[in-house]
Amino acid sequence: MPTPEMVRRGEYATRGDYHRTLDPSWDYYPTYLAKLDAVRRYLFPDRRLIILSRDAESPPEVAQLLTDEGYGDSVITVLGDLDSETESRTAAVARDWIDHHAPALNVICVACVGATGRGASLAPGLPDEAFDHDGQLTKRDLRASALAHLMPRPGELLWDVGAGAASIAIEWLRTDPRCRAIAIERNLERVKRIRGNAEALGVPGLTVLHGAAPGALVSLPRPHAVFIGGDGWQGVVADTAASSGAYVGTSFNSEDPSPEVQRFVRAFRARYDTKPDAFAALAYDATKLVAEALAKKGTSREAVRDYLRSLSATSPFEGVTGPVYFNDAGDPIGMGFHVAQVVSGTLVSGGARVAMTPAPTTETGQP
Secondary structure, eight states, rough: OHHHHHHOOOBBTTSSBBBBOOOOOOOEEEEEEGGGGGGGGGTTTTTTEEEOOOTTTTTHHHHHHHHHOOOOOOOOEEETTTTTTTTOOOOOOOGGGGOOOOOOSSEEEEEEEEOOTOOOOOOSSSOOGGGSSSSSSOHHHHHHHHHHHOOOOTEEHHHHHHHTTHHHHHHHHOOOOOEEEEEEEEEEHHHHHHHHHHTTTTTTOOOEEEOOOOOTTTTTTSSSEEOOOTOOOHHHHOOHHHHTTTTTEEETTTTTTOOHHHHHHHHHHHHHHHOOOOHHHHHHHHHHHHHHHHHHHHHSSSHHHHHHOOOOOOSSSEETTTEEOTTTTOOOEEOOOOEEEETTTEEEEEEOBBOOOOOOOOOTSSO
């Protein structure tokens, strides 16, 4: 169990810097309680936390959070008024803390006890269901790939432009407590969801800006990395001063060297004297998909539905945006995404297409 003397022996650096281990038999993770929700990021079974408390109300708030998150059996030790005549030590299980009191000046030590598997991984690629969203979400596989390209480093600042659910910004912040991020989102309802997601996933320090790019970017501090998402990224990409070097998740990249894509690009350019963007590619695939359904199954609405239901992971519709099939809810599954970088107003592929996770199959084997 931690004691006042153990904490006094610890040689802590300035806020946000690494610390020295107090006792080799424990892993200590000092946490600063500027915002209570920040504690969530550190909750894992068998982890030991030292929390620099805000005031006398902090211990019961931490105890309640631990209980709510499934860590009610964790042992809380509060060290009060260190190096004074009234120095104290109080220990109790989190779920039973209600009857205990602490002085205003205190340090909270927590030995985390929770079920194995509780707590969200700090590695990029949280499950999509970890985020509250309205469908405007960078999906799990693409998100993990995007973070690998963005390469967050301690202390660096990210702009998440057209943030949606801010999954990129949130996962950027979760990689290291010193990382910083600004989520820019023009939809007010999504702004509210972003704040809730940041709190729920332990990064309440995320800065959320209600506004539209590129105008909202003018007064922001210069970032180390930029990710452009949402449905309005192409206007920002055209403004090379605002977007140069930024990464974009897109279902289509005209620079993709695959023969199918390049045939489409040549035909589109010959007809319209410009390169196709992602919206043009999606429209082309949707039109071709319906035309194929009419040709193969007939002209009735039910015939088109039958064709769409017949598509599967092993027999998809092959479009320029990737293979497409549908789950039981009618959502398109299978399309891959590129992580591309903006270079002089052009998207340059950041690597191979990222295949999305296949949909669960039903008892009939259909997705």
